[in-house]
Each structure stands twice: as structure tokens, then as C-alpha cells.
Amino acid sequence: MTDATDKRMSLAEASALVRDGDTLVAGGCCYSRTPWAMLLELLRAERRDLTLARNLMCYESELFLASGAATKLVASWVGIGLKWGIPKVFREYVERDPAIYEEWSHLSFGLRLLAGSMGMPFLPTASMLGSDLLERTPAVEMRCPFTDQKLVAVPALVPDVALIHVQRADPAGNAQIDGPVYMDVEFARAAETVIVTAEEIVSPDEIVRTADRTAIPGFVVDAVVEVPFGSYPHECHGRYEADFDHFDAYAELVERDGVEGVQAYLRENVDGPGSFAGFLDKVGATRLLEQTRRARELVAA
Amino acid sequence: MTDATDKRMSLAEASALVRDGDTLVAGGCCYSRTPWAMLLELLRAERRDLTLARNLMCYESELFLASGAATKLVASWVGIGLKWGIPKVFREYVERDPAIYEEWSHLSFGLRLLAGSMGMPFLPTASMLGSDLLERTPAVEMRCPFTDQKLVAVPALVPDVALIHVQRADPAGNAQIDGPVYMDVEFARAAETVIVTAEEIVSPDEIVRTADRTAIPGFVVDAVVEVPFGSYPHECHGRYEADFDHFDAYAELVERDGVEGVQAYLRENVDGPGSFAGFLDKVGATRLLEQTRRARELVAA
């Protein structure tokens, strides 16, 4: 391997690839395989004026709004999960200024990134036809040039940076994903810059042995960071289950204290520990091991 | 498993799902993972007026033309491989009547199937712009509704039947592919009827254990046939290498005898043996084992 293809760096170094004003897309889905460590690193680096795009968004939505990092969210749904409902502070922000949350249908959102990843400025779909969503997005109606049927054209989304968390990658960025791939492949292909965090960095030979499992080719990747438990307290398929107790505590805090609850959460989990490793220490080994045990119960056939 | 989800049958039973006049798409690519056993079975069943579509077509092109099974070919390239050049009888047929071979660029062909698999009547591309291919296909130029840039719209292709050969499938048709997937997933998703032949039929539990490797879901599949060496003399990734000696002999025969050479090949390899198993017996175990040994040399990391 040449130096040119070794893209390993630290979270802090990778965060320098994100500039104020960028449009970011974060992989995974809701509380699954979220690039949580990288998201927290951007909060720590105090990036500003970001647009955060994610198909189903969890409570990173309100961390980014309340910290002042993001000024706009693009998604098809924002909520922590069935049990906890819609994040309260997010709601407050959006009810004050509905324009900061641009809502798409789930597939329409995905097709915007698929268009970007195909190098096309748009893609057609049957979603959003007849709905009020259509009027509040840049999507437009169009006719098929062959059948004349009515369709919706969604414009490509080409994010400045994609943040992707995977189970394994080699130093050049060839990345493999276990379980559902969500929209990560489209995100990585569409974005101008791609930051991959991985549960483990493996040798190129390990990737070669299972090349038909590689989801993201190294040539689209700009940074590779090894971050075990990099999605925690969200889940990572096959590795650890989401920490619902952590969500419960967060939801309770925010229910009680609103924006100040979010600030308190950030102080305790981002600024206080000073690093993601520090955050994991705070969580403690016992808890991390328990979450990995629970994951094994679910993926064992 | 219920009877409803057990789709196992014989090659002959599966061939009854193909009707005269159908448009077929055959998976794999050129001489790789071709559904060869199923293609020969259709010749044996004397189907007629077929349109055979395949992105890169090997000498099944002239078997289908010379036997009278196909009256039209749709592809981006027809040839046996660099070493053997363009099939001679195919050339004779097409030079007599150029309309029987509809030529697309490789990606345009693939996007027609991707459109079909997405349930969309068309997809946009930058391929074929400025070329003479554009005028000889139903593709049309269009403008992006957002950027006004010039693009090509390719119409969806929804085949009547897709023939797909895979390494493994369960009785319900959940199918897994080792190595490159070529266009098989798009073919299977787009087609009205899907016939899967598999090197081996495995238990549903084996599929479940590696669910993120499943390429084709059972609900699109209509028939599952276990056919070891089902691509032979073409290759099957990780299982056996293509039999270039067989290709040499074929090419020599056709070079010498033209259409009659093709007829002789069919008599010897299709009608004579009477079944695909009979054909494999004719090839002989020694040869099959040698081809599997050669495949292991290539896939071992």
C-alpha cells in the first residue's frame, strides 16, 4: 500500500474536512448505525450553519439545532422511535420556524441521493403524487417522454460531506456493512467528501477475501477513522443493541428542561468527557458488554 | 414452509413458464454465470419467436437464431470473447437483416432494466448523447426539469421472463450470488416471471444466516431449479472456470460449417444428450473437476 491510499486519521482530523455552511448527510437510519462519534465530534468542533440531511432522523436533530451547529434539517421523519415520540425541542424549533425542517417522503429523499450517486440531476418517481408534500419541496411534476404518464421529478442531492459508520473498512476506505445497508451506499457515492468511521480497520486482504461484500469503494472515501462503538448509544447491526435506557434518560431530561436539557446532555456527554473515548468510559464496560450480548441474541440464526 | 412457497421444479417444468413470442432476459454476462442449462432447455422445448435480451451476449446468440427460437436480439455487444471475436453465424444473420439486433450502450441497456425494476417507465442518462446509437433505438433526448441540461431518456424494459443462474437459493427462491452480480438483480426485479436455476438449493435457515447476502427475494421468483454446473461450459464464479477448449471447438466448427456447424453443435450437445444431465455426462467428470480446480486458483485470496 502506498501512502496515497492510507486514509486513516483521528476523529478530530476528519472533522476538519467539514466546513461551516456545509450540507451533511449522516448514514445509518434513525438509531441504527448512526455515525454518532463523528456527529459529536462536529459539535465539539463547533461547526456552524450546517444543513443536516438524514432520511429518518433521531435526536441528533435537536442536538444540532440546540447547539447552534445546524440551521436546517432535511428528512422524511424525525423522532426517537415509537416509544419516545417526536423530540420535544426539535418540535419547538420547527413550530417557531417550519422552514428549518424540509420534509420529503422516505423514497423521494432516497431517490435524491440515488440521483446524486448516479451523476444525474433528477430521478422520476410515483411517490408524492397528489400529496401536499409536493408543494413544499423543490420536486416538480413531469410527464414520461414515452408513456406521457404523470410522475414526480425529484432533484439530485449532492451533499458536501457524507458521514458513514460501518462494521469494517481497510485503510484505503473499502468499506463493508453487515445487515441492512440503509442509504449509506447512495450517500457515499453522491457526496463530494466521504468520512468513514469503522468498528474496526482491517487489512486489505480481509476485504479482498470477501470482495462481493464491499459496499463502498475506497476511491470515494477521504477519511477512515477506527471508532469501536462508534454508533453508541445507537445500535450497530450484529455488534451492539441501542441503549434504550440512555434514550429514556435523555427523553426525560428534555421533557423536563427543554433546550436546557439538551444543553445539559451535551455538557455531560460531549464537552465533559472531551472525546468519544471519554464518553465510552463514562458509559462503562459493563454496559457496553451487555449491549453486545443483547445484539448476539438477535443476530444468531 | 408451506407448499405455496416451495417453487422447486424441473428444467422441463420451468420451461413451460416461457411462451412463444416472449421477451426473455438472460442473466450473468457474456460467458459468466449464464443460465445455460435453462437456455438449452428452451431450445429443446422448441420455443419460437422469442426476443432474447442480454447485455453482453455470447454464442447463445447464434444458437437461438440458427435454431429458429429467437427472431430478435437486444444487447450492447455480441461476441464470444476477445480470443474468438464475433460469432460468425450471428454476423451472417444480422448482415442480412440488421433489424434483428437492437444495439444499446451497456449502461443504457442496464438502465432500461433498472427502470423496469423501479416501476418507472424511463430513466435519464448521459450515455448515448451525440452518438448514432441514439437514432437507432427508441431512446430520446430530453431536458432535465431542474437544470435544463440535455440528457437521454431510455425506456423501461419489462421482460416477460428472466432466467437467472445463481450459486444458491432456497425453495422459496431467495437467491444469493457470489462474485459480481452483473445485472441479475435488475433483471429479476423487472421481469414478470423469474426462473432461478441454482448450483445448489439450500435450506431457508442457511439463507437467513447470511440474509445480507441475499440478492433476489423469493417473492419475485416463480421457479427454482437445482442444476449443478448449470452455466457450463460458461463459468460460475467461485465454482468452475469457463471451458475455453469447448469454445475453441465450437468456434472452429462454426468457422468451417457456418449455420450447419451450429446445427451440428445443437444435435451433439442438446438433442443428442436429451437433457442437461446427459450433456454433463458427455463432458465427463474429469473435465468438470479440472474446471473447478482452476476456479479455486482464482478465488483463493
Added chain:
Amino acid sequence: MSDATPVELMTIAGSRLLRDGRVVFAGVGAPLEASVLAKRLHAPGLTIVLEGGSIGPRMLPGRLPVSTNEMRAAHHASMLTSINDLFLYGQRGHYDYGFIGAGQLDQYGNVNTSFIGDPDRPKVRLPGSGGANDIVSSCREVMIMTRHEPRRFVERVDFITSPGYLTGPEARRSAGLVRNRPVAVVTDLALLGFDEETGRLRLDALQPGVTQQQVQANTGFELLVSDAIDELAPPTQQELQELRRLRDGDPTDVPETRKVTSAP
């Protein structure tokens, strides 16, 4: 089984609508529970698909997913794929049923999960479409499951997140929604269908012991009424036990449908 809760009544009624050998795209919560129940009881060949990319999962009792994309939603699936592909199978027409919940819906089956009040100055911002809009725009037969309350059943939704018949079948057709249609709304009080001519909701059957008046009183618009209103059969003991086991039950308990898959 008089001790069934309203949500249980609704879930069990929903499960009975799903036929064997079909494919159902289910939303998380009650639609998913109804689908799992159907698969365990009368439709072993039903394929469940979930938004996060999970095809054919079987739920571990006591470990139902809280979101459609998490590990518990992927448990024992035959295929785990991308979200776009999961939806595009639907847009291609491969899904027989689309089964969703609804925050607010109107007499034409239009669903709102975006805004209560004026979208530009909303009283309440709801979570958004998620996959609901895509499901109702593509799955062949669309079914909606929701508690039957006046605040949910409104004359006209504040915002159409997921279109039903819009203002009628012609409006739906001319909007381009020509591939599929809404067919049923299942609630804790009733089973509703859609009138073919007007596209309006029609009372087809009552949950056990519920009266037509009760249903109308809990509906914020005038319901059409079928010529012959059925009464739904009460939940059987088996249905109720199985549903409860699913939610709270012993996760190490291997379901029947899983056992028989071990040999081809």
C-alpha cells in the same frame, strides 16, 4: 374474549385481512403486530417487509422493534437490503398490501402525519411522512389502522402527507395515482371500506358489541354505511394469547413457522 383492549381488537381485526402467500409492507407498531400475528396463525407464507430494508423477518417474542430499521426488525429475515431497494420493489408493484398507521385521516382516506393547523404556522409539528407516503403511492392494496377517535377522523385533513382518494376516484386518477388504491381502515370500533363511486369511507363491519351510532359519534364527518353491516367475530383465545406472547412473551420460545423451515 371480553378482556381484549381496543388496540388488541384493532390489531387482531387487521391481522385477519392478510391472506397467505402475499407480501405486506408494514409500518412499525400495530400494523407490524397484525402482520406478525397473521403469519403466526393463518398466513405462514405471508412475507413481511419493513422500511429499514428487512424482507421476511420473524419477530422474537418480547423483542418487537421500536423502529423499522433496527436489529429486532431484521431478526431472522431472508434478505436485508437497502432502503431505496426496499421501496422500489413496492414501486415496481411487488407488494400486495401496504399497512400503515395514521395520525389524522379524512373521509377520503387522506392521511396527515405532518402538521396540525396551518403548515406555515403549525399548532403541532408531527414527525413527517417517513415511508407512509411511498407505501400508499405504491402498494397494491392500502390498509390503514388507527384508534377510532373524532380528533383522528376529520372531515378534511390539515395537510395531505399520504394521499387516499384526495377528493374522489377521479381526483386520485388525475393526480397520477393509477397503480393502486386504498381498500380498508381498521379501527378499534369498526372495519371501514371505500365507496367505489365517491372514494368516501364506508362502514362495513362493527367490532363486537359496538353500535353504528358509536362509530358515527367517534367520526368527525358523516360516514357512508354499507347495505349490510357485518359484526366482526370476537378475538379467539388463540389470537389474543399469541398477540400477548408476541409483545411480552418468552423470546426463547421458537414459533411453529420457524421450526418447519429447517429442512428444504
Added chain:
Amino acid sequence: MSDATPVELMTIAGSRLLRDGRVVFAGVGAPLEASVLAKRLHAPGLTIVLEGGSIGPRMLPGRLPVSTNEMRAAHHASMLTSINDLFLYGQRGHYDYGFIGAGQLDQYGNVNTSFIGDPDRPKVRLPGSGGANDIVSSCREVMIMTRHEPRRFVERVDFITSPGYLTGPEARRSAGLVRNRPVAVVTDLALLGFDEETGRLRLDALQPGVTQQQVQANTGFELLVSDAIDELAPPTQQELQELRRLRDGDPTDVPETRKVTSAP
């Protein structure tokens, strides 16, 4: 190395054009051999991609592929994907070089691999585009490699399978081909570039010992000529040995570039 064959001369000259750390989409045959040679000699970080879905393969000496989609083309790849995805990475702009062969090409770099003669009554039907049209429509810098013969270098191709400059840069732009451009044609006699103003082929450098007159005599149209024509350096012993080992060599021999990947 005076014993280099014309094809070897051409292949080695082609390999030198490829820079380290880039991505090349190579056609099977000489372009692939040039790419593999570059990777083994001066560009270890070059990523080769092949039409059949193979990303980053390393060829086993003596087992070069005869088609871009077979196992030998997938050997030691880092990623094996679908054909559409392989091409769409190109359409997205991820490939630095597109490197193809040509049956017939003209003064604007337009390539014909479809018909000799009138397409409606062809004298010869050629195999077709394959991926060539897509490669020249998407890869940032397009390079063509072919033997230098008058029957190949024609004033105007009978059929444009894969567009070069069409009739000039403005024609190319207005056809919508705005993302990329043809940059070089490598032959056994010369290295040719394209004149920026007219889009016509221009003689930039000669293979060792070849004269400008020889090149023109083997070209079926008038070539533009660079102000300062270079002479290409002759193949080094290392280049020639490596190329021959690739074609005929010991397949059990592990190349340098492979050894060093064993530890991260």
C-alpha cells in the same frame, strides 16, 4: 529494446500515461494490460475498474481475462458489484481515466464498433458498443489505444458508436457531453492529442524510430502536427519483461504490489 512488438510498444506507451492514485476504467485487451503494467511499475495506487463489476483487481500473470466480467477479471478485487453500479460510479464522475480500444476512429476521435458500411445494409456487422460508449460519455479523460493502420484511422467513421469531438468542441458541448473529454490516442506509431480549438487529432510524439511521414501515411486523413514533436522513450527492459510475464508468466509468482497489502 528493439525486439518490442508493435502491440507491446503501444501498450507500454499507454501504461506511462496513467498516474498513481487515480482510477482507470479499462477495456479488455491492450488497455487493461497497459493499466495492469502501470500498477505494477510506477502507479501502485492506481485503481483499475472493469466493466463486469470488478473494482481494484490484480491480474494473475498468465491468466489475463478474455472478457471483462469473468473470474480472472475479478481476481484479488477489493469490490465486486453490479454492472450498473460500476458504470454509474463513472457517470457520477468518480473515474479519472477511461481507456478503450477502437475498431475504427476518425479525425475527431469518434469511434465505430458497430457497422462497416451503411448501417441499414452493413458490409460488416461489428460486435457493438459494449461499455465503450458509456466510458467515453463519462470518464474524465478518455484515452484510446489502437494499431495505427489506414483502415482504422478514417476521415469519417461509418457510424458513431462512441463519440469523440463529433465535428468539434462546440458540437460535443451542444450534444450535451459537457462533463469530460477525449485526451489521447496511443498507437504503435505515435501518441496523439486533440487540438483544443478544432477537436481534431494532433500528432504529439513518435514511437522510437518512427517518422512523421510514416504516421501520416498510415492515417486516412490529414493529421494536425504539434509545434514540437517528441520522441517517446523506448520500452525499458523492466517494462517489457513485466508485460511479457503478465501475458505468459508464472501465475504463482506473487507481484510486489500484492505483498505489501498484507498488513494495514
